[in-house]
Amino acid sequence: MRLLHTADLHLGRQFHGISLEDDHAAILDQILQAINTHRPDVFIIAGDIFDRASPPATSVRQFNAFLGRVARETEAAVVMIAGNHDSGDRIGAMSVLTDVRRALIRGPLLADETPLILRDAAGPVAISALPYGYEFAARDCFGDESIAMPEHVIRAQVTAARRHLPEGARWVVVAHAFVEGGSSSEGERPLARVGGIETVRHDMFDGAHYVALGHLHLPHSVGMPHIRYAGAPLAFGFDEAGSVKSMSLVDLDEQGRVAIIALPFAPTRGVRVLRGKFADLLHGEPSTDFIKAVLTNDAPLIDPMKRLRELYPNACQLTYARDERALDIMSEIKVQATLHDPAKVIREFLTQVRSEDPVDAELALIGSALSDLRSVEAQV
The missing domain is CATH 3.30.160 (Double Stranded RNA Binding Domain)
Structure with missing residues (x-):
């Protein structure tokens, strides 16, 4: 079974106020070309299809036209889920009237998580699509008030999905999460409330033969080689300058072992x-x-x-x-002086910023200024 794993398109996003519509058009063309060239059995988008819950109409039309071409021009099954940037209801609406033998589209959370079952010469492959869901939505969906963090949501989803696995089937999980040990960048929105724990342990996916992840924007495996982020096809911040973006071509053999090839994207603007x-x-x-x-x-x-x-x-x-x-120094510096010795604090600051000690005239000026401040304080 061959999979083409992508994620985090973020259609409708801008780069520092500059439209990326043409850049995304080129990326979608490259994905379609990869499907036609490598002929995967399944095409996966692991969430964050759009950059926000209410994307521009142009981005919706762009994606609909792309999906239409995938349906007409290829034989690949399509599996996609909502990410934390998407509207689950919007993504879920795309599943209406789709061919359930060829498509699995998940927007809102479901307590009855049935997989897409495909077959090759070695038997069945079950693909479970687990969309991103907030804790409050998961508590309502699964009837469990103890759900309090993203890991609890994933655990409930995986448990629900396992109940529908055919005996002996190889298992592919598509999810949108921050798996512990993953490499983040500036472009990702946190998955937990302030002070919460947003990471998910990789053993949450025990039993899966391949885990197609979305959310983190750099392509890499985490925890185990078969637990992988495809990454975003475009760089969305200067912290990603020089990074090579790619989609993951995954071959799943009859034993459930995977061979992964990164297919690089060629962005129109670096x-x-x-x-x-x-x-x-x-x-x-x-x-x-x-x-x-x-x-x-x-x-x-x-x-x-x-x-x-x-x-x-x-x-x-x-x-x-x-x-x-100067900003780097201020974020990393370990001040040796105490606040009870302001003159020493100022001397250390100047030394760190300029890589040289202040001269005598500067020290005299610092001493005079501090003396004036003390005089003012004494009069208050």
């Missing part, structure tokens, strides 16, 4: 961070990539972004290296 002197960056090759410029100039410049955009029209962000370094 995401890059350029670092250097402003004059040097202006001598680079023109590019439509999304650009973050980190200037190493000592002094601030007047409207450098305007000039950069003449060469890089999609330049989105500009910072100075000295400012980024």
